[in-house]
Structures are given as structure tokens and as C-alpha cells.
Amino acid sequence: MTVDSHSGVSAVGTDGGAVGERWARVDARAKVRGELRYAADEALRSCLDVVVTRSTRPHAVIESIDATRATQVDGVVDVVTGAELHAILGDAIFTGPAFADQPCLAVGKVRYVGEPVAAVIARGHAAARAGAEEVAVDYRELEPIHDVDAAVLGAPFVHDELRPSVVFGDLAHLHGIRDTNVNYEYVLRHGEPAAPPPGSTTVQHEFWCPPTHHVPIELPFTAAWRDGERLEILSTTQTPSYVRQSVADLLGIPLGKVRVRSAPLGGSFGAKMYDRLEPLAAALAWTRRTAVRIAVTREEAFLLTTRHGAAVTGSMTADADGTIVAADADVRYDTGAYADVGPRITAKSGMVASGPYKIAQAHVRSRCVYTNKPSAGPFRGFGVPQVTWSHESLVDELARVRGEDPAAFRRRNLLREGDVSVVGTPMHSADFVGCLDAVTAALDWDSPIERPTGRYRRGRGVAVGIKAVLTPTISNAVLQLNQDASATLLISTVDMGQGSDTIMAQIAAESLCLPEGSVRVVTADTDVTPYDTITAGSRSTYHSGNAVRKAADAMRDKLIDIAAARFGVPATDVKLTGDGLVSTQTQETASIPELLHGHFGARGTTLTSEAEFRTQWQPYDKQTGRSPQVTEHWFAGAAAAQLTVDTMTGRVHVEHLAIAGDVGRAINPALVEQQLTGAAVMGLGHALFDQMVFDEGQIVNGTLLDYQLPSIHDVPDKITPIVVENPHRTGPYGAKGVGETTIIPLAPAIANAVRDAVGIRFTRLPLTSERILDALSEEDS
Amino acid sequence: MTPIDLTVNGERRTVPVGDDDLLLDVLRELGHTSVREGCGVGACGACTVLADGHSVSSCLARAVRYDGVAITTADGLPTDDDVVEEFVAARAMQCGYCIPGFVLMGHELLAENPDATAAEIDAHLEGNICRCGTYLEIRTALQNVVARRRHDDMARRRHDDMAKESA
Numbered sequence: 001m002t003v004d005s006h007s008g009v010s011a012v013g014t015d016g017g018a019v020g021e022r023w024a025r026v027d028a029r030a031k032v033r034g035e036l037r038y039a040a041d042e043a044l045r046s047c048l049d050v051v052v053t054r055s056t057r058p059h060a061v062i063e064s065i066d067a068t069r070a071t072q073v074d075g076v077v078d079v080v081t082g083a084e085l086h087a088i089l090g091d092a093i094f095t096g097p098a099f100a101d102q103p104c105l106a107v108g109k110v111r112y113v114g115e116p117v118a119a120v121i122a123r124g125h126a127a128a129r130a131g132a133e134e135v136a137v138d139y140r141e142l143e144p145i146h147d148v149d150a151a152v153l154g155a156p157f158v159h160d161e162l163r164p165s166v167v168f169g170d171l172a173h174l175h176g177i178r179d180t181n182v183n184y185e186y187v188l189r190h191g192e193p194a195a196p197p198p199g200s201t202t203v204q205h206e207f208w209c210p211p212t213h214h215v216p217i218e219l220p221f222t223a224a225w226r227d228g229e230r231l232e233i234l235s236t237t238q239t240p241s242y243v244r245q246s247v248a249d250l251l252g253i254p255l256g257k258v259r260v261r262s263a264p265l266g267g268s269f270g271a272k273m274y275d276r277l278e279p280l281a282a283a284l285a286w287t288r289r290t291a292v293r294i295a296v297t298r299e300e301a302f303l304l305t306t307r308h309g310a311a312v313t314g315s316m317t318a319d320a321d322g323t324i325v326a327a328d329a330d331v332r333y334d335t336g337a338y339a340d341v342g343p344r345i346t347a348k349s350g351m352v353a354s355g356p357y358k359i360a361q362a363h364v365r366s367r368c369v370y371t372n373k374p375s376a377g378p379f380r381g382f383g384v385p386q387v388t389w390s391h392e393s394l395v396d397e398l399a400r401v402r403g404e405d406p407a408a409f410r411r412r413n414l415l416r417e418g419d420v421s422v423v424g425t426p427m428h429s430a431d432f433v434g435c436l437d438a439v440t441a442a443l444d445w446d447s448p449i450e451r452p453t454g455r456y457r458r459g460r461g462v463a464v465g466i467k468a469v470l471t472p473t474i475s476n477a478v479l480q481l482n483q484d485a486s487a488t489l490l491i492s493t494v495d496m497g498q499g500s501d502t503i504m505a506q507i508a509a510e511s512l513c514l515p516e517g518s519v520r521v522v523t524a525d526t527d528v529t530p531y532d533t534i535t536a537g538s539r540s541t542y543h544s545g546n547a548v549r550k551a552a553d554a555m556r557d558k559l560i561d562i563a564a565a566r567f568g569v570p571a572t573d574v575k576l577t578g579d580g581l582v583s584t585q586t587q588e589t590a591s592i593p594e595l596l597h598g599h600f601g602a603r604g605t606t607l608t609s610e611a612e613f614r615t616q617w618q619p620y621d622k623q624t625g626r627s628p629q630v631t632e633h634w635f636a637g638a639a640a641a642q643l644t645v646d647t648m649t650g651r652v653h654v655e656h657l658a659i660a661g662d663v664g665r666a667i668n669p670a671l672v673e674q675q676l677t678g679a680a681v682m683g684l685g686h687a688l689f690d691q692m693v694f695d696e697g698q699i700v701n702g703t704l705l706d707y708q709l710p711s712i713h714d715v716p717d718k719i720t721p722i723v724v725e726n727p728h729r730t731g732p733y734g735a736k737g738v739g740e741t742t743i744i745p746l747a748p749a750i751a752n753a754v755r756d757a758v759g760i761r762f763t764r765l766p767l768t769s770e771r772i773l774d775a776l777s778e779e780d781s
Numbered sequence: 782m783t784p785i786d787l788t789v790n791g792e793r794r795t796v797p798v799g800d801d802d803l804l805l806d807v808l809r810e811l812g813h814t815s816v817r818e819g820c821g822v823g824a825c826g827a828c829t830v831l832a833d834g835h836s837v838s839s840c841l842a843r844a845v846r847y848d849g850v851a852i853t854t855a856d857g858l859p860t861d862d863d864v865v866e867e868f869v870a871a872r873a874m875q876c877g878y879c880i881p882g883f884v885l886m887g888h889e890l891l892a893e894n895p896d897a898t899a900a901e902i903d904a905h906l907e908g909n910i911c912r913c914g915t916y917l918e919i920r921t922a923l924q925n926v927v928a929r930r931r932h933d934d935m936a937r938r939r940h941d942d943m944a945k946e947s948a
Contacts, residue, residue, distance in 0.1 A: 034884075217876075264876075266876050267913055674875055677914060678913045704910070710914065712903045712916040
């Protein structure tokens with residue numbers, strides 16, 4: 001692997017020797033030896049197993065459920081239906097982060113094939129599975145709606161009325177609205193619509209991104225048990241703080257009576273967040289006063305959540321000078337049967353649907369639409385890859401129609417530091433031009449490539465991406481400095497492979513001049529670790545990182561105060577170094593162990609500090625969709641690919657893929673490069689083959705025998721990850737997140753290279769061999 | 782239930798198993814949680830173990846067929862295992878869930894083919910999925926094992942030759 005590290009200007013000094021270092025992951029050896037314990041590896045109290053009976057209909061009224069034969073299966077303890085839980089819990093059974101529309105077991109109606117209808121509780125997984133097969137459900141079928149564009153138009157309706165949750169105040173006006181499948185609409189209006197100027201060029205296309213699945217290799221797992229009047233949960237979740245509140249609301253019990261523990265996750269990418277298995281496990285454990293465990297199969301995991309399929313009607317206009325003057329996007333997100341966080345995705349992606357460009361006039365309409373399919377939710381990129389597929393294809397085509405180099409065309413139109421985007425919020429620490437230049441330079445863009453005219457055709461393509469970080473959010477950190485000069489960090493950030501336990505240890509170590517290996521990060525446990533909004537949306541390095549930095553700075557100040565008293569000098573004369581505390585006046589020194597021993601008069605003591613970090617926004621204007629502070633910061637990334645297309649087989653072979661992200665400041669460049677590369681490999685799958693296929697609402701490739709994921713053979717011949725650093729003024733040591741940055745522009749970079757190679761513009765993902773061959777033969781005829 | 786003799790990481794024990802019990806579940810119940818289900822259909826490699834040195838998808842293997850067979854799991858590898866060392870050094874992990882499977886596949890390959898090339902490594906690992914996309918680091922780790930063993934081998938031979946000469 002080639003690595004070109006562009007070391008940026010480091011605005012903030014790093015005397016502590018931790019930030020910017022390539023520390024090994026704190027759990028590296030345990031991961032390689034398989035000794036790290038994931039949720040399902042933990043020894044638990046004895047639990048009953050739960051398997052659900054799933055709907056075989058996409059849209060139907062449940063006439064009756066007969067559990068007689070199921071209860072006769074050896075080992076089956078109980079069979080629970082949605083109606084029974086609804087009778088106990090009331091409408092609190094309907095949960096969700098944006099809309100309270102999803103029951104953990106269907107109540108009255110089913111809305112997708114695979115929806116849980118009844119829960120079988122049994123001694124042992126096999127008995128539960130056998131019982132679930134025996135539950136007989138009588139359905140009265142309703143007309144289903146599968147296509148997002150048909151659902152926009154009207155009946156049949158997936159829900160009788162909209163049920164916005166109490167979480168987001170700005171959705172309150174949607175409460176009780178009937179006869180629509182559109183649960184949310186975001187509109188952006190920037191500039192006055194005008195006729196295209198003379199000599200201008202317009203391109204317009206219909207784009208489609210299919211639903212895809214996250215497929216973290218670790219399967220979702222939740223255990224829950226009642227401990228007197230408390231409920232305890234161990235779950236594979238990125239959102240322990242959210243789950244705690246959601247479960248307290250579901251059961252109608254105080255927040256303090258719910259304990260949620262997470263664990264290191266075996267990947268997630270958005271699959272394991274908000275309400276997944278937790279509401280059902282909690283409801284069963286609480287109402288049946290027992291301990292339950294839900295371990296789903298891969299086939300079931302495919303039904304829990306998906307990435308939104310999205311249709312985009314987009315157009316873009318450049319004037320005679322090659323300035324982009326107008327952009328239009330009509331975006332329809334297929335959110336499936338339940339909204340989940342779809343409405344937030346719809347707005348967050350709508351804001352950037354015209355791309356990272358200075359544009360005088362932009363209009364976006366972005367809608368979140370119910371259909372009778374599994375619920376779509378968050379997925380690495382949060383809806384932005386779908387609109388980037390549109391704007392980066394359009395920009396590319398516009399450049400080509402104008403006869404201009406696509407990179408040069410972009411460079412002229414890209415937003416720069418201080419520029420205000422079409423959504424009204426200025427740019428800072430988002431170096432789109434730097435990312436574009438880095439990836440094109442890596443490909444030696446300005447030198448012509450060899451372009452064979454036979455079976456194999458070579459091409460190059462580039463794309464740029466923009467995304468806003470989730471705002472407003474909250475992070476907290478509690479730090480304990482142990483008397484032996486090691487530290488224990490309590491945060492609710494979940495390490496799911498992004499390396500947060502290592503990054504946060506580095507940030508904590510920096511202010512305290514602690515060495516590698518001295519900071520332990522405690523796994524999220526709501527009885528122990530403080531509130532954190534979510535581990536998602538590439539927010540942790542900035543938000544949790546800032547809380548950790550503030551807590552570590554507070555700890556340093558405490559140490560200095562204690563040392564100043566010990567040395568009898570003012571605090572301003574005390575410095576903390578790698579060797580401990582030193583008086584610049586008297587040269588007296590004390591190591592941290594000596595200082596704490598002296599302070600407390602005991603060994604084994606701990607000194608504690610804590611900090612919170614919050615971000616604020618100005619909600620976007622309802623009419624224009626604009627706000628001067630819609631987000632705390634922006635992510636900027638770019639991808640460039642050189643590839644060949646085999647015109648006999650339709651296969652794409654990527655020879656070189658360069659990817660870059662402006663991360664503000666890399667806390668750990670090695671982990672940043674892994675995130676840039678890993679997101680690119682995942683994005684390559686989305687570009688070339690990764691998709692969920694549905695037939696009348698039934699998923700037809702929901703096993704890993706049928707669902708294609710990138711393997712070692714799909715890795716490009718060469719990958720160049722490039723770290724671009726423009727420190728963020730309020731980032732911890734200038735840092736921002738990175739996990740999504742390179743998945744965003746990946747698919748259009750590949751498609752633009754295919755366009756360059758064979759002259760065909762693809763507007764539907766993925767670019768399978770079959771689709772490419774079809775297009776080539778259409779071209780011939 | 783049929784009692785079978787299972788030797789796991791050199792430790793022999795008798796385990797009663799049902800006809801349908803999967804090797805995956807039996808090993809996990811014995812505490813070897815480095816063996817993990819990822820797909821249940823033998824398509825991801827997370828459940829890989831070595832049975833008499835050969836890789837097996839334990840999610841498809843009936844435990845009853847492994848009577849008298851020596852099983853190796855990643856958690857039972859020696860503490861100075863060179864494949865483990867090179868995975869750690871090459872940072873060949875992100876979430877880490879799939880990595881034990883890759884480590885065992887690497888052991889199998891390099892036992893059969895100590896001079897495995899990058900292409901041969903790729904061919905051997907094609908059935909293992911790393912969703913975090915850590916393939917380049919994994920390939921590098923195994924190439925480094927090849928180089929390390931070759932180097933150690935040469936050093937050993939040199940040492941033997943010198944010993945012969947002085948004798």
C-alpha cells in the first residue's frame with residue numbers, strides 16, 4: 001500500500017507526544033488472537049432464548065394468531081404477540097428516533113415481509129426456532145406499495161397517520177397527518193430562479209441508488225433481564241445513551257432504572273443503532289419478569305435495517321464561462337415500512353444535494369417515503385452518498401459536455417474556506433480543492449494515460465463529497481487519574497473498529513504527557529459512563545474528543561494546583577512534563593505517583609475530572625431550508641480512480657484508487673488511513689455490485705451466499721489514502737472525524753472513470769458486469 | 782448425545798454432542814469465543830478453525846464428525862505465534878471480528894506453501910470477508926510472515942553450516 005501523508009499546518013502544539021502519533025490499537029493483539037469479547041461472547045446469567053415469527057406478507061391485517069402448536073414444542077415457555085404487549089405498554093410500544101411508528105411486534109397490521117409478528121420464548125435457541133415455525137398467523141391482505149415513486153403519488157398508504165416522536169420538536173407539526181406516504185419533506189431554496197443565460201449548458205438525469213445492507217460480520221445480539229425494579233441490557237449498540245431513554249419510555253419507568261451496556265462491536269456502519277433488538281428484549285424481560293437473549297441469524301439481520309434506496313432527478317447548469325449557475329435536485333428516499341431516522345437523513349442530505357459548489361441558484365426537494373419494505377435507517381454516509389451519486393455524475397457530465405477537464409471544472413467551482421454554501425452556512429476546515437488536487441496528483445492526472453482501443457478500455461474519474469456533521473449533539477467525559485500515573489477514561493463512545501478507544505486515549509494522554517498504553521477506556525455502560533448522543537456520523541473524534549480534551553486539561557490544572565501548593569510556588573510556575581511536575585522557579589520536581597501519594601496520603605487513589613461538550617445550531621428556515629449555522633462543521637473528501645473496463649465481460653478492474661479526506665488534524669494517521677481505505681473498499685462494493693434485491697417486497701438475496709461483498713480480489717491494484725489537514729478552530733488539536741469521508745464520493749468516481757473509458761454515462765447503481773454489457777451492446781446497436 | 786474425543790489446541794477432552802450440534806457452538810461453549818458466526822452458510826470465514834491443520838467452516842460442520850480430530854482455534858495459538866505477531870505489526874485489524882479466521886487461513890496456506898505469493902495469498906483468502914476492508918494489511922502481514930520464516934530459515938541453515946564447519 002502506498003501512503004502519501006500530506007502533513008498539514010499544525011496550528012496547535014502537541015507537546016504531550018501522543019497526538020499525531022501512530023499508536024497501535026489498544027486492543028490489537030486481543031483482536032488478532034480472538035480474545036476480545038464482543039457482546040455475545042460475554043458470560044451471562046441464564047437467559048431464555050427468543051426467536052420471532054415473521055410476516056410472510058408485505059401489507060396485511062393480522063386477523064388472528066394461533067400459538068397452540070408452538071406452545072406444545074418441547075422447551076417453549078411462552079409465545080407473546082404485539083397485541084398482548086400493546087395491552088400492557090399502550091402506544092409506548094411504538095418507538096423510533098424520528099417517528100414513533102415502529103412496534104417491536106406488529107400490532108394489528110404487518111407492513112413488510114419479515115416483520116416480527118410473535119415472539120417465542122424458550123429454553124434454548126433450537127426450541128425457540130422450532131416454536132417460531134409453528135405459530136400460525138391468519139392474514140387479510142392489503143394492497144402493498146413497493147415502489148418509492150408510486151408511493152409518493154398516493155394510496156395505498158403504509159400508515160394511516162403520521163406519528164412523529166417527541167425527540168425532535170421540529171416534526172411536531174406532522175402529528176396526525178393522514179393519507180400520505182411522505183413522512184417528511186425538506187426544501188432548499190437559494191437564489192432566484194432565472195432563465196439559463198445565453199451560451200449556458202444544462203445536463204439532467206434520473207439517478208437511482210438501490211438499498212444496500214451494512215453487513216457487519218458480527219451479528220446483532222441483545223440480552224435483557226429484570227433485576228428487581230431495574231432493567232439491564234447488554235446489546236450490540238452504537239447508541240447506549242439513546243437506548244436507555246428509549247427503553248425507559250417504552251416501559252414507562254424512570255431513566256435511572258435502566259442500565260444499558262454495549263461492548264466492542266464487530267463492525268456496525270449504522271446497522272446497530274437506535275431501536276433494533278432492544279425494545280423487544282426489554283419488553284419481554286420486563287413484562288415476563290425474566291431474562292431473555294435474542295441472537296439473530298444473518299438472514300434476519302438483513303431485515304433489521306437497510307441503507308435507503310434513493311431516486312434523484314437532478315439537473316445542473318453552467319454558464320458560457322464554465323461557472324455553475326444553477327442546480328436542481330428532487331430526492332426521494334425509500335424509508336421502507338418505518339421511518340427510523342429517515343426524516344433526518346432526508347434533511348441532512350437535501351442540504352448538500354447540489355454538492356460542494358458555489359452556485360447562485362439552487363433548489364432541492366428531498367422527501368422521505370414509506371413503502372412496504374424493511375425499514376431503512378442510518379448507513380455510513382447518512383444518505384449523502386445517494387445525492388453525491390447525482391451531483392458528482394452531473395458535474396462530471398457538465399464538464400465533459402463543455403469539453404473541459406472534469407477536475408479543472410470542479411476546481412473552479414468548488415467552495416473555499418469562508419465561502420457560504422447554498423444552505424447558508426460558511427465553510428471552515430473543509431478543503432475540497434486540497435482533496436481534489438491530492439487525489440488527482442496521486443493519479444498523475446495531467447499526464448495522458450494509455451488508452452487501448454481493443455477489448456480493455458482504460459479511463460479515469462474523480463468525484464468530491466461534502467457532508468455536514470450531526471448538530472446539535474452532546475458528549476461527556478469523566479477521567480480518573482490513578483495514583484500510578486495511569487488513567488481510566490469513562491465515555492459512552494463505542495469502539496466498533498474505527499479505533500475510538502485508541503484515539504480517545506491519545507487525546508487524554510496528550511495534555512497529561514502520559515505514554516502509550518497508560519490510558520484505559522471503559523466500555524459504554526450507562527451506570528458508569530456519561531451521556532453521549534450517539535457513536536455515529538463521524539462525530540466522536542470532534543465531540544467526545546473535545547470532552548476528553550477538556551477533562552484532561554482540567555486534570556492537568558488540578559495536578560498543577562496540587563503541585564504548586566506542594567512546591568510553595570504560584571501555579572503559573574508549575575509545568576507538567578513526561579517526568580511529572582516541575583517548578584520552573586525552584587526546579588523542584590514530583591512525579592504523578594509522588595504528587596498523588598502526598599496529596600491523598602494513600603496509595604491506589606484516583607483523582608477525577610470531568611467535562612461536557614455541546615454544539616449548537618440554528619434550525620433551518622422552514623421556507624428556504626437555510627441557516628447560518630446548520631452544522632458545527634463540514635466533512636470534505638475526494639476520490640479518483642483509474643480503471644479498465646473489459647468490453648467482453650463488462651467487468652471493471654480498478655488499477656489505482658486515490659482517496660483523500662480533510663480530517664482537520666489526524667490524531668492517529670494510521671487509523672485515519674485505515675478509515676479512508678476501509679470506507680473506499682465498502683464504497684467500491686456499492687459502485688460495482690452491492691445491492692439488496694426485492695421482488696414484491698421480498699428480499700431475494702438476503703444470505704451471504706447471494707449477497708456480494710467486496711473480497712480481497714476486489715481490492716484495487718493500488719490504493720493511495722491521503723490525509724489532508726486543515727485544523728478546525730474548535731476541534732480537539734484541530735481534529736474532525738473521518739469514518740464516512742471517502743465512501744461519499746466513491747461510486748461516482750468509479751462511474752466517471754467508466755464514462756471516461758467507454759463513453760457511457762451510468763445513472764443507476766451498481767455498475768454490474770451485466771449492466772455494463774447491456775449498455776455496451778445497446779451502444780453498438 | 783454421543784461422547785466425542787476432541788483435542789482443542791492440544792488439550793484433549795471428551796464432549797457429549799448431539800447429532801445436529803455444530804462444531805461452532807461446541808467450541809464456543811468450551812470457551813473458544815474466537816470462533817464466531819457471521820453468516821451460518823460458510824460464506825464469510827468468521828467461524829474458521831483448523832481441523833488436523835485444514836480449514837473448516839465450523840458453522841457448517843457437525844461436531845460428531847470431529848471425533849479424534851485435533852482442532853486449532855486462534856485463541857489457542859502460541860503466545861509468540863509469528864502470524865499473530867505480523868498481523869499486529871501490520872495493523873491488520875479494524876473491528877477485529879473476522880481476523881481470527883484470516884489468521885488461521887494464513888497458517889494453513891503457509892504450512893502448505895511457505896513461499897506463497899501475493900496472488901496465492903489472495904486466492905487462499907477469497908472466502909473470508911473483512912467488512913472493514915483491511916485486506917491490504919492482511920495481505921502484507923502474511924507476506925511478512927513468508928519473509929520472516931525465510932529469513933529465520935536461512936539464519937538457521939547458516940548456523941547449522943557453521944556448526945558443521947567447526948565440527
